[in-house]
Amino acid sequence: MTIVQIRAQVPGVAGLVAARGGLLWQPTARRVEGGAVVLPVEFAVSLVAGAADVEVEPSTPAWVWYVTEYFDGVPAKQRAFAVPDVATVEYTDLVEIDPDTLTPAPSPNPAWLAPLNTVAAGAVTPDPDHPGFYLIGVTP
Structure with a gap:
């Protein structure tokens, strides 16, 4: 028991x-x-x-x-x-x-997980039009 x-x-x-x-x-x-x-x-x-x-x-x-x-x-x-x-x-x-x-039961993925995984994968580039900001999921 x-x-x-x-x-x-x-x-x-x-x-x-x-x-x-x-x-x-x-x-x-x-x-x-x-x-x-x-x-x-x-x-x-x-x-x-x-x-x-x-x-x-x-x-x-x-x-x-x-x-x-x-x-x-x-x-x-x-x-x-x-x-x-x-x-x-x-x-x-x-x-x-x-x-x-x-x-x-599958646990639902929170909305923030996909962008975080993209960042972790290295698919982040500086935004050429806005210094200090980054583009997620965009490759140069």
Whole structure:
């Protein structure tokens, strides 16, 4: 079993304060353990002072965990996670999984990444019309 440590905060008048709400955990598939069928039934974990620890089975290549986050003032959001076979793990360190393929979900590239990669590749030239400025992705 793996203990997942959850901490959630929201902005408050005097800085960050403990979030109120909880999470619903549900395996994506039924499985067999020790001769018994484990059904994919959800269970709730409530936050106390913005934190909770939940002990769950590590996921496998055949199934992962659906987690529905419900926090006060924020629309509920369902995510799928792989839970590693370790003693403890932070909720924020869980790998998000594409539930259709059971592979890690692609992380979107931020808008600034493409120009940064262009600069790193050396495709930057001084702007002849504006000294001190550079042209990105333009070769002389």
